[in-house]
Amino acid sequence: MSLKPNGLARAAVRFKPASFAGTFVALMMSALIVAACGVLLETGIRASVPAERYADAPVVAAADQSARVVADTVDGPEETAYPLPDTARVDAGLAAKAARAPGAAAAVPDLTFPVHGGAAPFGALTGHGWGSHVFTGTALAEGAAPHAGEVVLGAGAARAAGAGVGDTVALETADGRAGFRVSGLASPGAGDTTGEGAGGAAVAWFADAEASVLAGHPGRADAIAVMAREGVDPDDLAAAVGKALAGSGARVLTGDDRGEVEDHGLAYAKETLFAVGGSFGGIATLVAVFTAAGTVALSVGQRTREFALLRAVGATPRQIRRAVAAEALLVAPLAGLLGCLPGIGLAHWWFGQMQDRGAVPEAVDLHVSGFPLLAATGLGLLTALGAGWAAGRRPARTKPGQALAEASVERLRPGVVRTVLGVAAVVGGSVLAGVAASAAGADAANASLGVVMLFMLAVALLGPVLARVCAVLFGLLLRGGGASASLAAANSRANSRRLASAITPIVLAMAFASTLVFMHTSESHVAAEQLRDGITADHVVTGPAGLPADAADRAARAPGVDAAVSLLDTQVLVPVRSGGETSLQGTATQGVSGSGAQLAKVQDLDVRDGSLDRVGEGRIAIDRTLADATDAGLGDRLPLYLPDGTRAAPEVVAVYGRGLGLPAVTMARASLDGHVTSAFADTLLVSGGDAGALRALGEVTDASGYALARNVDREFGAWANYVMAGVLGGFAAVAAVNTLVMTVLDRRRELTTLRLVGSTRRQVLRMLGWESLLVSAAGVTLGTAVAAITLTPMMRGLTGESPHVPPLLYAAFAATATALVLAAVTLPARTALRDRAPT
Numbered sequence: 001m002s003l004k005p006n007g008l009a010r011a012a013v014r015f016k017p018a019s020f021a022g023t024f025v026a027l028m029m030s031a032l033i034v035a036a037c038g039v040l041l042e043t044g045i046r047a048s049v050p051a052e053r054y055a056d057a058p059v060v061a062a063a064d065q066s067a068r069v070v071a072d073t074v075d076g077p078e079e080t081a082y083p084l085p086d087t088a089r090v091d092a093g094l095a096a097k098a099a100r101a102p103g104a105a106a107a108v109p110d111l112t113f114p115v116h117g118g119a120a121p122f123g124a125l126t127g128h129g130w131g132s133h134v135f136t137g138t139a140l141a142e143g144a145a146p147h148a149g150e151v152v153l154g155a156g157a158a159r160a161a162g163a164g165v166g167d168t169v170a171l172e173t174a175d176g177r178a179g180f181r182v183s184g185l186a187s188p189g190a191g192d193t194t195g196e197g198a199g200g201a202a203v204a205w206f207a208d209a210e211a212s213v214l215a216g217h218p219g220r221a222d223a224i225a226v227m228a229r230e231g232v233d234p235d236d237l238a239a240a241v242g243k244a245l246a247g248s249g250a251r252v253l254t255g256d257d258r259g260e261v262e263d264h265g266l267a268y269a270k271e272t273l274f275a276v277g278g279s280f281g282g283i284a285t286l287v288a289v290f291t292a293a294g295t296v297a298l299s300v301g302q303r304t305r306e307f308a309l310l311r312a313v314g315a316t317p318r319q320i321r322r323a324v325a326a327e328a329l330l331v332a333p334l335a336g337l338l339g340c341l342p343g344i345g346l347a348h349w350w351f352g353q354m355q356d357r358g359a360v361p362e363a364v365d366l367h368v369s370g371f372p373l374l375a376a377t378g379l380g381l382l383t384a385l386g387a388g389w390a391a392g393r394r395p396a397r398t399k400p401g402q403a404l405a406e407a408s409v410e411r412l413r414p415g416v417v418r419t420v421l422g423v424a425a426v427v428g429g430s431v432l433a434g435v436a437a438s439a440a441g442a443d444a445a446n447a448s449l450g451v452v453m454l455f456m457l458a459v460a461l462l463g464p465v466l467a468r469v470c471a472v473l474f475g476l477l478l479r480g481g482g483a484s485a486s487l488a489a490a491n492s493r494a495n496s497r498r499l500a501s502a503i504t505p506i507v508l509a510m511a512f513a514s515t516l517v518f519m520h521t522s523e524s525h526v527a528a529e530q531l532r533d534g535i536t537a538d539h540v541v542t543g544p545a546g547l548p549a550d551a552a553d554r555a556a557r558a559p560g561v562d563a564a565v566s567l568l569d570t571q572v573l574v575p576v577r578s579g580g581e582t583s584l585q586g587t588a589t590q591g592v593s594g595s596g597a598q599l600a601k602v603q604d605l606d607v608r609d610g611s612l613d614r615v616g617e618g619r620i621a622i623d624r625t626l627a628d629a630t631d632a633g634l635g636d637r638l639p640l641y642l643p644d645g646t647r648a649a650p651e652v653v654a655v656y657g658r659g660l661g662l663p664a665v666t667m668a669r670a671s672l673d674g675h676v677t678s679a680f681a682d683t684l685l686v687s688g689g690d691a692g693a694l695r696a697l698g699e700v701t702d703a704s705g706y707a708l709a710r711n712v713d714r715e716f717g718a719w720a721n722y723v724m725a726g727v728l729g730g731f732a733a734v735a736a737v738n739t740l741v742m743t744v745l746d747r748r749r750e751l752t753t754l755r756l757v758g759s760t761r762r763q764v765l766r767m768l769g770w771e772s773l774l775v776s777a778a779g780v781t782l783g784t785a786v787a788a789i790t791l792t793p794m795m796r797g798l799t800g801e802s803p804h805v806p807p808l809l810y811a812a813f814a815a816t817a818t819a820l821v822l823a824a825v826t827l828p829a830r831t832a833l834r835d836r837a838p839t
Contacts, residue, residue: 022742024335026295027384029734030288031339031376032346033727037284038372039347041277044270049259049363053110053191057135057225058234059241061098061250062261063088067573067641071581082584083267085571086643086676089220090250092212097248098224101240103232108134109221111211114545114678115204116172117161124545125157125204127173128192129211135225137189138205143182145207150183152205154192158185171204172549174216174679180206216679223261224250259363269360276350280724286453287512287728289379291505291735293387294460296328298501298742321389328384336377343376344368350723357716422461429454429789436793448794452515455786459507463500470778471499484763488770502740503779506817509732510783513813515790516725518805520718522795523660525804530606530661535703537602537685543698546680551697552593561689563601566593566681568669573641576629584641587626590662591669593681596654602685605662610634610654612666620650621666623659625798627652640665642675660799733820740775740824744768748832761833768829769822776821780814 054060065088066081098107108131115125130145130152132138143165146152151171153163163169168179188203212218228237234254242252253261260266347366354360429451436447459466471489541547541555547566548554555564568591573584592599596612599605605612608624615621622630622638632638637649650667659665673679684697691700754764791803 022298022738023296023384024331025738026292026735027332027335027380028339029731029738030292030383031336031380032343033284033288033731034281034376034379035340035343035373036346036350036727037277037281038375039277039344039366039368040273040350041281042369042372043347043351043364043367044273044277046367047266047270047273047360047364048256049263049266049361050256051258051262052363053136053262054223054225054258055191056137056227057108057258058228058254059104059226059238060223060253060258060261061090061094061226061241061245062223062253063090063249063645064251065260065264065267065645067584067645069575069582069584080583082573082586083264083271084641084643084645085573085586087222087264088645089217089222090224091248092219092221092224094245094248094250095221095224097244098226098241101226101237101244103229103237103240105227105229106134107224107226108132109208109212110223110225111215111217111221112677113174113215114680115214116545116548116680117169125171125202127204127206127211127214129208130205131208132191132225133186133189133205135227136191138186138192139189141185141187143184146183146205148207148210149178149180150207151180152184152186153182154188154203155185157202157204158182173214175214176549216676217674263361263363265358265361266364269354269364272354272359276354276720276724283449283453284728284731285379287456287508288731289383290456290460291508291732292380292383294501294504295735295739295742296384296387297390298739324388325385328381328388332381332384333377336380339380340373340376343373346727353719353723357719359716418461419465422458422465425454425458425461429458433789433793437796448790448797451793452511452786452790455789456508456511459782459786460504463504464497466782467497467499467503467778470503470781471774474774474777484766485770488767488774491767491771498743499775499778502736502743502775502821503782505732505736505739506776506779506821507783507786509729509736510780510813510817511786511790512732513725513729514784514787514805514810516721516728517809517813518787518791518803519794520721521806521809522791522801522804523799524718526799526801527661530658532661532704534604534606534658534662535602535685536604537687537703539686539689539691539694540701540703541684541686541694541698542682542701543680546678546682547684547698549680551681551684555684555686555689555694555697558686558689558693562687563594563598564684564686565599565602566669567591567683567685568672568676568678568680569663569682570643570672570676572643572665574626574630574665575639577631578629585629587640587665588659588663589643589665589667591667591672593669599666601687603662604658605654605656605666606658607654607656610652612654614653615666616668617670618650619653619668620671621654621656622652623664624655624657625659625800626664627655643672644675646675657800733816736779736817737820737824740821741828744825744828745832751829751832755833764833765826765829768825772821772825773818775825776818779821780817783817 051057051060065084067084068079068081070077070079092109095107095109098104101107109129110132111127111129113127115127117125128136140152141155143152151169153161153169158164161169163182165182165184167182169182170177170179172178186203186205192203206214212220226237226241228234238252238254245252347368351360351366355362355364432447432450432454436451474489541551552564552566555561558564570589570591571586572589574587575582576585592615596615599612599615605621607621610621612621620638622632627633630638632652634652634655636652638652639647639649642648648671650671654666656666669681684694686694694700751764754767755761759767788803795801795803
């Protein structure tokens with residue numbers, strides 16, 4: 001069948017511009033959403049950062065910075081990589097092997113670690129081994145290279161501390177506090193000023209022989225930087241180094257792959273972009289296609305009379321189908337192309353916002369190619385063709401006389417296939433809601449996603465039935481509203497399909513916006529309560545670069561202090577089962593100093609089983625939600641990956657209930673030694689004493705101030721949820737307005753008839769106002785029901801509590817939906833009534 005636009009298609013576009021304008025807008029918005037998410041997804045796939053510290057080292061050998069899990073799937077074993085919370089390190093002895101590789105001029109074990117300046121004015125520094133000057137470009141300005149017990153300071157750091165060559169400075173590292181003789185002053189090179197300011201004022205270099213000990217990782221290195229002899233190709237050198245290090249587990253990297261070694265934020269940025277462009281993008285694409293298809297079907301359905309007349313004057317079914325397909329070809333490609341342009345703009349804004357909030361490194365560039373744009377345009381065309389074919393199938397195959405008869409009266413009963421599929425969606429959604437209610441953690445969230453999608457599909461398929469039920473129920477309430485209200489109720493009952501097309505986008509907007517926003521408010525509410533109730537300390541001490549290693553001991557000696565416990569915040573990866581597959585879940589973890597009895601004086605974890613007194617080397621306490629997700633209980637060993645990827649299986653000795661506001665894993669601080677980059681605690685909790693005596697250790701606040709600061713850290717999650725809700729809800733809102741405007745403009749003949757039989761313009765507008773209230777009330781009610789059915793089991797599984805819905809926020813959603821419906825109906829109606837005065 002040729003799809004070349006025929007006369008019927010061109011005439012339809014010319015004489016039914018409002019209908020096609022609505023279709024055009026729907027397809028354009030669909031392309032906008034798909035293009036934006038596609039650009040972000042492609043960026044996540046292709047994201048890279050250029051090497052900065054290792055820019056002059058053509059080859060870098062480093063450990064795999066991911067933990068990998070192999071799962072059995074229908075397509076066979078599939079490996080998934082999960083980024084590690086901290087740096088995985090390699091044996092520093094590999095440098096000697098790499099240096100012997102053909103073409104290698106030198107190989108240097110590189111380390112980066114925090115150093116505290118104690119009472120010195122320069123405060124926090126970044127430490128390196130002096131050997132790194134070979135590839136960073138750092139050069140001595142004065143003095144000599146450091147030996148054991150010596151340090152080379154950046155010129156800026158030395159000036160701030162008033163220290164010169166030969167002086168002794170007190171520095172604190174993972175190996176403890178010690179005095180170091182300043183052997184020299186250096187001008188940091190490009191590789192050492194990366195991220196530390198052009199002056200390099202916060203850099204210190206130590207002897208290579210003791211740098212790994214000072215870093216807290218004896219015999220280990222962050223990476224091995226390999227320098228090439230003159231004229232040696234980097235790829236040839238990489239191949240030689242790879243052979244030299246075979247069997248060591250080290251990865252040999254060149255080009256932009258070196259950048260991922262020095263910027264671990266790239267792996268998390270990829271995860272974020274995948275989540276937005278892939279997971280959310282998939283949902284948004286389904287919603288966009290679903291909405292666009294509904295608008296195309298409405299456009300075709302509004303011309304049932306024209307198709308019936310065409311069949312009556314001799315048009316063949318093939319001509320009708322060809323006309324519908326040709327109409328799609330006239331509208332869809334242009335709508336797709338025009339939608340891609342703002343889609344690129346939305347992707348740029350979204351990406352820039354993620355960079356501003358630190359979720360994506362500044363060095364990552366947004367990739368815009370033709371693939372997502374072509375996919376968005378092609379998907380819109382296929383949607384228009386498919387929806388048009390499905391909507392035009394019945395009028396095309398109906399006999400001419402029967403077509404005229406059916407076109408004069410709306411069918412009250414939906415098709416059998418549509419009804420069966422709608423009932424199946426309701427049953428499936430109900431079953432998944434039951435599964436979500438009995439599940440925990442990720443299983444509950446995954447099942448709830450299926451719930452909202454299935455119930456939205458059910459609303460679309462059973463829309464005419466639901467609309468008729470809503471019209472009957474709300475019609476009872478409208479009895480006291482006078483003639484206009486009664487006429488609105490009668491109109492809605494008689495035109496349930498038209499009512500359904502108006503209600504469905506409102507349900508969509510309300511359900512998705514409520515689910516995304518109230519999911520965050522529910523989690524934040526529970527987390528804030530747990531954090532507020534869990535911190536029982538009188539004073540909380542924090543420091544931007546960490547606290548002194550002896551902060552807890554010094555605080556405990558202060559007058560009136562009853563207990564002082566330092567906390568090191570990090571993450572571990574825990575294998576959890578979800579949907580029949582194993583994945584690694586990043587889990588907030590605190591390493592605590594002191595005993596369980598001391599911890600209980602400053603932090604109430606709400607222990608449900610076991611005792612914190614047993615937490616120690618090889619023994620941990622976990623949150624009950626994590627215990628449910630991993631099926632672990634007292635006495636069980638919980639397999640996990642420590643921050644640097646080291647496998648461990650500590651024994652669970654306590655289960656507690658406040659793991660959402662507080663870390664979900666509690667372990668002894670000593671268990672993290674050698675597995676984290678920074679050995680300095682992040683927080684010090686103190687019971688008793690006076691705040692003034694603690695100010696020398698860091699910034700002092702009370703429990704409420706600390707809780708407020710921690711809640712601010714959740715802002716990115718809140719922002720991400722609100723943006724996704726805005727994108728989906730905004731798209732659905734535009735679709736709703738578009739559909740309502742199309743519906744009102746298609747009723748111009750009906751509105752004119754009402755004027756001709758004696759209705760005043762005010763009475764007609766009042767009738768439409770009542771219809772608008774019916775549409776908005778039905779849409780808000782059904783959308784709220786879908787959101788409630790989705791959120792309740794999800795929040796029960798994630799938090800153990802019911803959803804938290806702020807009344808004012810919910811009222812704002814409902815009021816916005818109502819205002820949109822009223823505006824979308826009354827404004828075009830006023831225009832239609834003004835243009836068509838009765839004669």
